[in-house]
Amino acid sequence: MECTEIKKFLNTNGIKNTKQRNLIYDILSSTKNLITAEDIYLKLINIDTSVSLSTVYRILDIFVDKGIVLKSNMIGTDKNVFEINHLEHEHHLICLKCKKVVHIENCPLTEFEHNVEKDTNFSITGHNLELYGYCPECKEK
Amino acid sequence: MECTEIKKFLNTNGIKNTKQRNLIYDILSSTKNLITAEDIYLKLINIDTSVSLSTVYRILDIFVDKGIVLKSNMIGTDKNVFEINHLEHEHHLICLKCKKVVHIENCPLTEFEHNVEKDTNFSITGHNLELYGYCPECKEK
């Protein structure tokens, strides 16, 4: 979503368009990796000292709720991480040592999900897939 | 792993074979769903009143470390869940409403992982896949 689109989106969803919400949206947009609430907060206080961590959590909750942002849990650290919901479906490959994240464009699961739906009679709404291992640099050691 | 095998395994890995460790192993073995540390603790105090929650966490850490147990994070609740590492590779389908868990036997990712290894030059050691949606009962409503 473009920067101007997000403002309209917020308005049409009855969410006030505040400075904090726009800043957090901008930070998420310009972050390629998965980012924690704390790290968003740290970036924010470099821009504008009066922001609170609870506001970050509250805004992230709203964004997740509206589907603008995806929340997941970083393996190893018990922390939640966030990212913009790029609508092109994609997954992550995470280095267990340096925590580097690489985006994987194609997803092999669509057909698999259909088969599972038939087998189980569930209605499948999504999935969660992360690959992990060691990146070229870390695997040497 | 059989009940007797686990004892040998612990011994050969320099881990003392205690009552608590065996009880926790038994609970995990007989639990089909994903289970939290707290729920393991609750089952334990029904058997033997003097067990502590921190011991549960400590033992789970060891089991995860040795690869006997898998740890993951339940979507929606920010809690970690545990299960025996059945060596037959499998995944879960989780109902977002009632949290029912269904096991999915086959995994479509082996070939995909090889392709990603080639593309990225990572050494991939594993992956994390959960499907989610609504189960036959919950999807009606």
Place this chain on the structure above:
DNA sequence: ATTGATGCAAATAATTTGCATGTAC
């Protein structure tokens, strides 16, 4: 003007740690 958003501090929830005691080897 009204309603919802924010900052701050305090509360909660999950997990971890320090330390004295207990137990397997």
Place this chain on the structure above:
DNA sequence: GTACATGCAAATTATTTGCATCAAT
């Protein structure tokens, strides 16, 4: 007997909440 395991209580970490104030519509 020694070294590691445990229970308990206290500490830590991530996240949430209450409430007075502030800002967007």
